[in-house]
Amino acid sequence: MFLKDYIKDVYGAIRSVLKGMRVTGYYFTHHKEIITEQYPDNRETLKLAERFRGEVVLLHDEKNEHACTGCSACEIACPNGTIKIINKFDISPDGKKKKAIDTFVYHLELCTMCNLCIEACPTDAIKMAQTFEHSVFDRSKLTKKLNNEGSKLREGIE
């Protein structure tokens, strides 16, 4: 019946309008949890999400050793050529050639923080850091060398 449907429509509309207003009204009267981060003021207490991706870093331990074998899996995995690995060959004492990284080049300006390089790495040598204040005055500063000076491959990682 037409009139019945009509009244039902009006009733449903008023009900849903009140339901919506109750939600926002609840937030208006219960403003305890403010989600705004007052960023420059709360630098010390800033808590980022665990999975936040700031930039790629190569992990070094206290003996200045890293786990990067120079396999270039990350370079292949990278969709936009952010990573470039330059290898060198060390001659070990018993006369064998051994591959090692010379420079781990990382172009932060090209990186989209997609995490594919970290997933591709077989030895978990790289990870995403939580730093995010990347702005610099000179673009060339965004091209980074990730391996520290004089670092070498950790023993036992092939």
Next chain:
Amino acid sequence: MFSLENITRIIHEWLNSHFNPTIALVTEFILVGVASITLFALLGLSLVWMERKVAAVMQIRLGPNRVGPKGIFQTTADTLKLLMKEGLVPDGADKFLFNLAPFIVMIVGMLILAPIAFAKNFQIWDINIGVLYLSAISSLSVIGILMAGWASNNKYSLLGAMRSGAQIVSYELSAGLSVLSIVVMAGSLSIKDIILSQQDGWWIFKAHIPALISFIIFIIAVTAETNRAPFDMAEAESELTAGFHTEYSGMRFALFFLAEYINIFIVCAIGATLFFGGWMPLHIGNWQAFNHIMDYIPSSLWFFGKTLGLIFLIMWFRWTFPRLRIDQLLNLEWKYLLPISMFNLLLMAVVAIKGWHF
């Protein structure tokens, strides 16, 4: 006790005792004009700030908090920025209409201010057709909007203006009918008489169910008339960039922005006057003691309190509901609000004749 009535009386007497009546009258005209422009500026600044704060709290944010304590000078800073910006006129625009449009919208806002009673015996112009005047003038602002949309020579502006036209033409009807239902009760079109008829209780309580229905229809209709979300199809940022004021910049844009908030204030003031008794304090029937205590609160505070309450309600709508489509908007008006408000007017007439109100 503080009262705006005394201030006007003192000024009037002082002017008349020092100058001849003509000069006194002209000076009073100028004073009223300056006062209403000041009121507009203050309202614009404070309502924009209020809107942003209300929005922020409803969305669990902080809102403006950098300029001044709690960000109260944020809107002043924004206005200064707009004042210093270049007011660009597009090449293809109709220069004359383009420049005229924002002023038309503002002038309409100022005209509506005339019959509104801000406090006891504090009214710019008490005419016996006050409500008719209000509904006649308030639909004029659509001319300014259409002018802006047409003169901009921009498809988004034109679409926004056309939508606004359709919207205001249709919602004017149900707003008018719901206003009329209160006029039926009060038996007068004059704002002053309507307020005085609420001496023993506001109409929304005295005329119970039909008054409540017409209040709901009124608040929906005026939200649509002022082009506010959820009826902001004329601006519709996500569809039409900024609707009819896409091409406006600098101070001309600021005038449109200001006019929006002025219109909100005015329609809320009308709503407060008709349904909540304007400056009339909360009186309950014959409770002399209670009524007497309520009279101690200045009437201007009552008026502004009620108006701000209604403004908050409209802001609440804005930050709750998503925008309607144009066909949904017209459906709502022609299929629901208009028949209901016509029926409600009939009901109100029956209630008034039979004396079923308090």
